[in-house]
Amino acid sequence: MVSFKSLPEEELFLAGSTACQGCPASLALRIAFKALGSNTILLVVASCTSVLQGSYPHSAINLPLMNAAFATGGATASGVVAGIKALVKRGELEEEPTVLMWAGDGGTYDIGIQALSGAAERETDFIYVCYNNEMYSNTGTQRSGATPIGAWTTTTPGGKVQHRKDIAQIMIAHRIPYVATASLAYPLDFYQKMLKAREIRGTKYIELLAPCPPGWKFPSSKMIEVSRMAVQCGMWLLYEHEDGENRFTGATKRMIEGKVKKKPVVDYLEVQGRFKQVLASPEGKEAERMLEEDVSESIRRLHGWVPEYI
Amino acid sequence: MRVLETGNHFVALAVRSAGVEVVPAYPITPQTQVIEKIADLIAEGEMEAEYIPVESEHSACAALISASLTGVRAFSATASHGLVYMHEMLHYAAGIRVPVVMANINRALGPGWNIWCDHQDAISQRDTGWLQVFVSSHQEIVDTVIQAFLVTENRDVLLPMMVNLDAFVLSHTYMDAEVPSPEEVKRYLPPYRPRWRLDTRLPVTHGSVVYPVDFSETRESMKEGQENAREIIREAAKGYEEMFGRWHGDLVEEYRVEDARHLILAMGSAAAECRVAVDSLREEGHSVGLLRVRFFRPFPVEEIRRLCQDRDDLLVMDRNYSYGLSGALYSEVKGVLYGRTNIPVRNLIMGLGGRDVTHQLIERMAVKAWKGELDDITWADSHSTKSHEITKEMLGRFEEMLD
Ligand SMILES: Cc1ncc(C[n+]2csc(CCOP(=O)(O)OP(=O)(O)O)c2C)c(N)n1
Ligand code: SF4
Ligand SMILES: [Mg+2]
Numbered sequence: 001m002v003s004f005k006s007l008p009e010e011e012l013f014l015a016g017s018t019a020c021q022g023c024p025a026s027l028a029l030r031i032a033f034k035a036l037g038s039n040t041i042l043l044v045v046a047s048c049t050s051v052l053q054g055s056y057p058h059s060a061i062n063l064p065l066m067n068a069a070f071a072t073g074g075a076t077a078s079g080v081v082a083g084i085k086a087l088v089k090r091g092e093l094e095e096e097p098t099v100l101m102w103a104g105d106g107g108t109y110d111i112g113i114q115a116l117s118g119a120a121e122r123e124t125d126f127i128y129v130c131y132n133n134e135m136y137s138n139t140g141t142q143r144s145g146a147t148p149i150g151a152w153t154t155t156t157p158g159g160k161v162q163h164r165k166d167i168a169q170i171m172i173a174h175r176i177p178y179v180a181t182a183s184l185a186y187p188l189d190f191y192q193k194m195l196k197a198r199e200i201r202g203t204k205y206i207e208l209l210a211p212c213p214p215g216w217k218f219p220s221s222k223m224i225e226v227s228r229m230a231v232q233c234g235m236w237l238l239y240e241h242e243d244g245e246n247r248f249t250g251a252t253k254r255m256i257e258g259k260v261k262k263k264p265v266v267d268y269l270e271v272q273g274r275f276k277q278v279l280a281s282p283e284g285k286e287a288e289r290m291l292e293e294d295v296s297e298s299i300r301r302l303h304g305w306v307p308e309y310i
Numbered sequence: 311m312r313v314l315e316t317g318n319h320f321v322a323l324a325v326r327s328a329g330v331e332v333v334p335a336y337p338i339t340p341q342t343q344v345i346e347k348i349a350d351l352i353a354e355g356e357m358e359a360e361y362i363p364v365e366s367e368h369s370a371c372a373a374l375i376s377a378s379l380t381g382v383r384a385f386s387a388t389a390s391h392g393l394v395y396m397h398e399m400l401h402y403a404a405g406i407r408v409p410v411v412m413a414n415i416n417r418a419l420g421p422g423w424n425i426w427c428d429h430q431d432a433i434s435q436r437d438t439g440w441l442q443v444f445v446s447s448h449q450e451i452v453d454t455v456i457q458a459f460l461v462t463e464n465r466d467v468l469l470p471m472m473v474n475l476d477a478f479v480l481s482h483t484y485m486d487a488e489v490p491s492p493e494e495v496k497r498y499l500p501p502y503r504p505r506w507r508l509d510t511r512l513p514v515t516h517g518s519v520v521y522p523v524d525f526s527e528t529r530e531s532m533k534e535g536q537e538n539a540r541e542i543i544r545e546a547a548k549g550y551e552e553m554f555g556r557w558h559g560d561l562v563e564e565y566r567v568e569d570a571r572h573l574i575l576a577m578g579s580a581a582a583e584c585r586v587a588v589d590s591l592r593e594e595g596h597s598v599g600l601l602r603v604r605f606f607r608p609f610p611v612e613e614i615r616r617l618c619q620d621r622d623d624l625l626v627m628d629r630n631y632s633y634g635l636s637g638a639l640y641s642e643v644k645g646v647l648y649g650r651t652n653i654p655v656r657n658l659i660m661g662l663g664g665r666d667v668t669h670q671l672i673e674r675m676a677v678k679a680w681k682g683e684l685d686d687i688t689w690a691d692s693h694s695t696k697s698h699e700i701t702k703e704m705l706g707r708f709e710e711m712l713d
């Protein structure tokens with residue numbers, strides 16, 4: 001078992017980032033870099049991460065990093081992986097670097113899904129991390145395909161009326177060797193999943209829930225707490241998919257096994273400003289019910305059924 | 311090695327000789343033979359490269375850029391809708407300064423789906439920062455593709471380069487041409503040594519946020535890359551001529567211009583038809599010469615100014631149209647001549663969507679122009695067709711139905 005003490009001390013995410021206080025993306029980068037180490041090439045598509053790294057000529061990221069166009073995550077990774085293969089053929093690389101593509105939910109669920117799907121189908125050897133803050137934060141909190149029903153964004157001023165997509169399931173359908181979800185409230189779980197992904201050949205997809213304080217409207221000091229509540233109420237399920245099998249991990253596993261009780265979704269909704277409006281509206285109860293049903297449906301999809309104690 | 315091949319296959323053979331290491335590509339008529347040939351060469355072990363069968367042209371260009379940033383030589387090919395689908399990434403490639411080469415098989419843009427030749431695709435990428443060359447023979451395809459790498463990889467250029475060849479007229483016709491072997495080309499074009507790259511030994515951030523305080527200089531340096539290319543194109547061609555005995559290094563190619571009173575200016579394979587027109591007009595006693603623009607970017611500013619001094623007039627043929635203004639070559643030419651000479655310049659729009667460019671029509675139009683019988687801009691080969699009559703009839707029926 002890894003412990004906090006056993007994490008590498010080397011910091012590849014340096015001081016000087018221009019992220020907001022309590023930014024989930026920054027913490028996620030820090031943990032991911034600890035897992036992958038310095039022999040990593042980082043690729044970032046347009047998102048908050050393009051901005052929080054700092055601006056020319058400074059960078060808070062101590063890895064070779066290419067910022068890529070919004071829609072190109074999978075394709076940019078494909079080019080780098082092919083380039084590395086060519087360098088290996090030339091005999092110019094002793095140790096092949098890990099290729100990490102880092103994208104937001106907009107860059108993954110929406111504009112980048114085609115390129116990601118292509119790269120996965122081509123069995124491109126890289127890790128794709130989607131940090132999912134359930135909106136386009138960088139451009140000022142517009143809706144994305146990951147925005148849950150009922151959530152306020154600037155382009156769903158009355159609350160979103162459609163469900164979010166289940167992109168991890170879409171990636172599983174590509175038959176890639178590793179798909180996992182993670183949460184910042186369980187950093188060692190995330191760390192271990194990154195370590196595992198590093199050792200597997202092929203396309204690895206890891207998605208991390210990234211509660212964004214200004215976008216979701218909660219105090220920045222509560223980022224970890226909100227992350228934890230998402231898992232405890234089932235709105236965010238922790239699992240891995242490997243060798244054709246789904247395996248719940250950590251707190252979600254304990255919840256599915258009945259060792260801890262699932263908390264009501266409404267507790268999680270109430271700590272965020274973005275659900276305030278819908279909860280106060282006449283449709284509030286219906287939205288709450290639909291989100292509970294969303295949780296059941298997600299569990300059913302992974303587990304086959306929903307245990308009666310949930 | 312002298313071989314009989316299609317223009318498209320010559321692109322592929324030149325790419326192999328140039329030692330290209332990564333080829334991301336997506337098929338589109340009339341480019342498909344280029345990438346099929348490359349895939350074949352790789353499958354047969356005759357070419358050592360990674361072929362990436364991407365799922366779109368946007369991705370093809372994205373992978374082209376990122377592969378190049380790892381420090382390897384990369385190439386792609388496209389046409390028409392594929393090229394314009396890449397538009398965002400064309401800007402990206404130039405902005406991030408990767409010396410990649412791409413063949414574009416010039417084809418019309420739909421709707422009015424049309425797979426045949428015109429230059430609308432390339433013209434509409436004018437301001438992306440790419441060097442753009444238009445070739446007019448099979449041999450020139452081979453020689454230009456090879457030289458393109460030496461030009462773009464030059465540290466004083468470091469901008470991507472688009473090699474344009476006309477759909478079908480060049481892409482699908484068979485001709486014989488000389489293809490230098492990979493070993494021979496190695497002596498001309500050394501292995502790619504990047505000026506920087508994604509390298510874990512020196513972790514650097516590429517393509518980050520640049521504030522107004524630094525931005526303009528990045529663009530000015532792209533401008534300088536284009537300006538430097540003028541001379542570097544000639545140098546690369548000189549070296550090539552010394553080694554292989556063939557010259558393709560002018561931004562503008564001249565044909566019988568020395569004593570010419572009248573000039574015709576064209577680009578791409580239609581220039582070959584213009585040569586025939588020049589010859590037969592000369593036989594009839596007209597004093598006329600041809601300027602074939604090879605490089606659309608960098609644009610041959612000084613050359614055109616010099617060559618248009620003390621002439622009676624200039625007729626510019628465009629296989630494209632910049633809507634709301636004129637043909638694109640025409641407006642560029644007028645722009646560079648403004649204030650330098652008051653030579654009358656007229657514009658012929660012809661050969662759109664693969665319509666045949668005939669020397670007879672060029673001759674007729676030229677004589678009319680010289681007699682002062684042409685407007686500034688003439689759609690030279692437009693005429694009413696049977697299909698237009700059918701359309702009119704359908705429009706009439708819509709009017710009845712919708713009124
Ligand atoms: C082609 C294109 N369209 C739009 C944009 C503007 N844009 C930049 S980042 C972004 C939103 C990113 O959202 P997401 O991927 O969820 O990342 P986040 O900002 O939430 O971190 C948008 C719309 C762009 N850069 N490129
Ligand atoms: S808006 Fe959200 S995701 Fe973006 S930098 Fe701020 S906290 Fe991080
Ligand atoms: Mg987002």
